[in-house]
Amino acid sequence: MARRLEAEPLNILLTGVGGQGNVLAARVIAMASVASGYQVAVGETFGASQRGGTVASHVRLALKDRYGPLIPRGEAHVIVGFEPLEACRALLAYGNINTYVLANWRPLPPVSVLQGEEEYPALADLERFLLEHTGGLLVLDATARAQELGSAAATNMVLTGALVASGLLPLDPQALDQVLKELFTDAVLELNRKALAAGMAVWEQSTPQQIWLGCSPNKDSATR
Amino acid sequence: MQLNMDRPGVTIFLQGNAALARGALEAGVDYATSYPGSPTVEILELLAQVARQCGFYAEWSVNEKVAVEGAAAASLAGLRALAITKADGLNVALDFLTCLGLTGVRGGLVLVVGDDPSGHSSVKEEDTRFLARVAHLPVLEPTTPQEAKEMVGVAFRLSEHLAQPVVLRTVTRICHAGGNVTLGPLPQERRRPSLGTEDRFICVPRQHLQQEQKLREAAKLAEAWNLVSYEGPAKAETLIVASGPGLLYAREAVKRLQRQDQVGLVGLKMVWPLPETVLQRYLQVARRVLVVEEIEPFIEEQIAALIGRNAGEWPLLRLYGRKDNTIAGSFGGGCGELTPDLVRAALTTILGLSAPEETGFRTEFRPPERELAFCAGCPHRASFWALQSAIALDGRRAVVLGDIGCYTLGRGRSGYRVLHTVHAMGSGLGLASGFGKLKEWNWERPTVAVLGDSTFYHAALPALINALYNRSDLLLVIFDNETTAMTGHQPHPGREVDARGEPAKPVSLEQILHGLGVPLKIQDPYDVRSSMRAIYRALKEEDVRALILRGPCALLRDRKLAQLRTYVDQMRCLGEGCGCNVFCSRVWACPANRWDGLRGKAYIDETLCTGCGACAQLCPAGAIRTEGGEAPWREG
Known part of the structure; x- marks a missing residue:
């Protein structure tokens, strides 16, 4: 049932701001991974951060061994950034030059920026930084897709959908759908399903030039 | 998915706190109490959801002292009782607990305590194990969510065997970790409370002796009950003694450095009293010992004392850990949470290997920090x-x-x-x-x-x-x-x-x-x-x-007030020229009050705004307007 992994353990970091639903996305991925036969370790770093702080979920998949709940520095294979600044912050700590990054291009300024003490970097600069320092980058406005479907709260499932379609996660969409059916009912289930499909569509409809901006051809073929 | 699903043998993903709650269900808990504190909040939340259905009692107590007292009452009446606190909460209960440790208990009494290394959601990083030691209570530490679940049952059995409360010490990286957990069977029968005519629980100083005897008995059980694990060569000159998630980090470090045939790894699941008999088997052949544990050098100091007591009989060995900063900790100086990187660095040092190449990015870019802040509309x-x-x-x-x-x-x-x-x-x-x-x-x-x-x-x-x-x-x-x-x-x-x-x-x-x-x-x-x-x-x-x-929490408030649409009248907003120093976003600092740098005007992010209307009362230019809904300040 479980497919061979590109790396053992496969380290995926989901990061964002309190309230964006990244802990739930990590749980959905983890539940689907356990059901698909993997050993999974998740570390949720949220602290008191429902109050606007950084939230990160470390997800580590292995075929056999149990790993600790934290990804070592520089060893994330994939970073899913729910917010541009947080994608960069996570890359600096946990990524390396080969890390793939999917980023929701929807800035949420920290309070120091609101108060004018610091500046939010220009989005073009952040994109250039990610391009120059990753193995591949996909930016998308997942929040806009989620809002089109009825609620910004589904941003997390749009990103999860894009991640699954990218092939970076060794899971079948059906495994995720099964988890959604376990967790939700009625309208909420429908919203999450649509969001997952919308995220997959973002990937499918992107041209190779839009996907993995900056990545070398051989890496591209290795993941697709 | 229900926590009380009766499907033994099935493996599912559970958060550590959910695994602890499931462990309590499988152990047949009768009475569960807690005061909410991160990182253990979800345990009682989950138990309370199924309590009525499963036939046990669960409450949010007014504070941790009363929570432990309530659970103790159930235990004295012969029931299995669970009290859940964060480290700081155990302090509140400590006066009672040090007395309860003297009288002992009847039904199993387990205290699940969540320590928060680096204080992710606490004002301090406190090591509960010292408090348990003051109260003379055995301490167990799980490594994974699966082990956390099993350990609740072990702790109940140990508590009943010794007639003593038992502390199950968890940390954030257990509670807020998650992993594969194989479910066990749920009990079919429930206990009834009882108190014999001769049963008395009256605290007197000379019970101190019985406490010490109970602790000696606990240490003896450690081996028979598999509360110490070992992996590695038969005789290891380099030994790691680890507990909690530290064991996983240590195992990963040994594997990454490819020293499985050279380094022995002892996993301590009972950390107080120290299972000395088993440990000395490994210690007396070792030349260097690294202790990997969360927060304070608790095991490390006990091992130092054990080495001291055996001076002259064992070959010389060197002890490394937090005390000498070999384990630097996230805060440095031996303080702060463990990470896999810190443990690997420590093992690299004691093996005399060259430090790995610096892999970090060479860049000046530092993203602005994200300080915690009140929610929009708080x-x-x-x-x-x-x-x-x-x-x-x-x-x-x-x-x-x-x-x-x-x-x-x-x-x-x-x-x-x-x-x-x-x-x-x-x-x-x-x-x-x-x-x-x-x-x-x-x-x-x-x-x-x-x-x-x-x-x-x-x-x-x-x-x-x-x-x-x-x-x-x-x-x-x-x-x-x-x-x-x-x-x-x-x-x-x-x-x-x-x-x-x-x-x-x-x-x-x-x-x-x-x-x-x-x-x-x-x-x-x-x-x-x-x-x-x-x-x-x-x-x-x-x-x-x-x-x-x-005023109700903005995250919970019913949306009556939200009908109040709040917006910035762009004609009235005077921008930088106002003299207000951009009051609404820069001073007031609600995340929904934003500043449009290009236009030089304020605006409101209506997806975040809860319509509380507070900023509209304070804008000196009167540019923040509201429409619809009920505004409290308009009434009188």
């Missing part, structure tokens, strides 16, 4: 604004004593740095009682204590009574958001429902204050100007007086 922002404005108007530089809850953020930007102190639950009011007596030195600064509704019930009453009786001068401001917000909205004794969602008998804040004879005003914090006036007037008064600023 009543506390309005309350702190009113408080700091009233204090400024009063001009006597009031001293403001803070407490533990969301409003602790009053120490930072989003509470305008109003708070002078933050310590422990209810301590702000105790400090206020003291500051309020400084008038005997002709101290003229007014004293203000800020605390939340749940904290008031938890620990404030003795301090309040002290202040009244001793005629201290203080203004108590209760930030009442009608819930325990910081930990995720658990009910407290002021609410109409209990942990199981059943009707409760609410204990009203104002009735307590009226009963004590404290002059009281109640004010809507969103009516900022009235709050400011009320605080200003109260500051001028003497003796103990109270003000309740009552």
Whole structure:
């Protein structure tokens, strides 16, 4: 049932701001991974951060061994950034030059920026930084897709959908759908399903030039 | 997915806290108590959801002392009882617990305590194991969510075998970790409470001897009950002794450095008393020992003592850990949480290997930090604004004593740095009682204590009574958001429902204050100007007086107020030329108040705005407008 992994353990970091639903996305991925036969370790770093702080979920998949709940520095294979600044912050700590990054291009300024003490970097600069320092980058406005479907709260499932379609996660969409059916009912289930499909569509409809901006051809073929 | 699903043998993904709750179900818990505190909050939440259905009792207690006392009562009546706290909470229960450790218990009594290395959601990183040692209670530590689940059952059996409470010490990286957990069977029978005619539990000093005997017995059981693990070569000169998630980090480090045939790895699941007999088997052939554990060098110091007691009999060996900074910790100097990188670095050092190449990016780019802040529409922002404005108007530089809850953020930007102190639950009011007596030195600064509704019930009453009786001068401001917000909205004794969602008998804040004879005003914090006036007037008064600023948590508020659409009239906003220093976003600092740098005008992010309307009252140009809904400040 479980497919061979590109790396053992496969380290995926989901990061964002309190309230964006990244802990739930990590749980959905983890539940689907356990059901698909993997050993999974998740570390949720949220602290008191429902109050606007950084939230990160470390997800580590292995075929056999149990790993600790934290990804070592520089060893994330994939970073899913729910917010541009947080994608960069996570890359600096946990990524390396080969890390793939999917980023929701929807800035949420920290309070120091609101108060004018610091500046939010220009989005073009952040994109250039990610391009120059990753193995591949996909930016998308997942929040806009989620809002089109009825609620910004589904941003997390749009990103999860894009991640699954990218092939970076060794899971079948059906495994995720099964988890959604376990967790939700009625309208909420429908919203999450649509969001997952919308995220997959973002990937499918992107041209190779839009996907993995900056990545070398051989890496591209290795993941697709 | 139901926590009480009866599917033994099935493997599912569970968060560590859910695994602990499942472990309690499989062990047939009869009585569960807790006061909400991160990282253990979800355990009682999950248990309470299924308590009625499974036939056991679960409650949110008023504080941890009463939680442990309630659980102890069930244990003395022969039931299996579980009390859940965070590290700080065990302090609150410690006086009782040190006595309970003397009398012993009957039914299994397990204390699940969540330590928070690096204090991700705490004001301190405290190591519970020292408290358990003071109370003479055995301590178990799980490594993974699966082990956490199994260990609840082991702890109950150990508690019943010794007739002694047992501490199951977890850390954030267990509670908020998750992994594969294989379910076990659920019990079919329930216990009945009983108390024999001869049963007495009366604490006397000479029971100290029995405590020590129980601990010796526990240490003996460690091997038979598989509470020590070993992996590695038969005789290892390099030995790692690890507990908790540290064992996983150590295993990963050994694997990454490819030293599986050279390094022995001892996993301690019982960390107090130290299972000396098993341990010395490995220690007496080792030349270097690295101890990997969370927060303090607890195991490390015990091993140092063990080596000392065997001096001359064992070959010389060198001990490494937090004490000598081999394990640097996230804060450095041996302090702060473990990470896989710190453990690998420590092993690299003691093996004399060259440090791995620096893999980090060479870049000057540092993203701006993301400080915690009040949510959009939070009543506390309005309350702190009113408080700091009233204090400024009063001009006597009031001293403001803070407490533990969301409003602790009053120490930072989003509470305008109003708070002078933050310590422990209810301590702000105790400090206020003291500051309020400084008038005997002709101290003229007014004293203000800020605390939340749940904290008031938890620990404030003795301090309040002290202040009244001793005629201290203080203004108590209760930030009442009608819930325990910081930990995720658990009910407290002021609410109409209990942990199981059943009707409760609410204990009203104002009735307590009226009963004590404290002059009281109640004010809507969103009516900022009235709050400011009320605080200003109260500051001028003497003796103990109270003000309740009552507004429901913005994350819970029903959307009646949200019908109030708030927007910036672009014609009225004067931008940088206004002289307001961009009040709405730069000063007021609600995440929904934004600044459009290109147009030089303020605007409101309507996806974040909750329509509280507070900023509309404060914009000096009157540019923030509202329409629809009910605005509290318009009424009078």
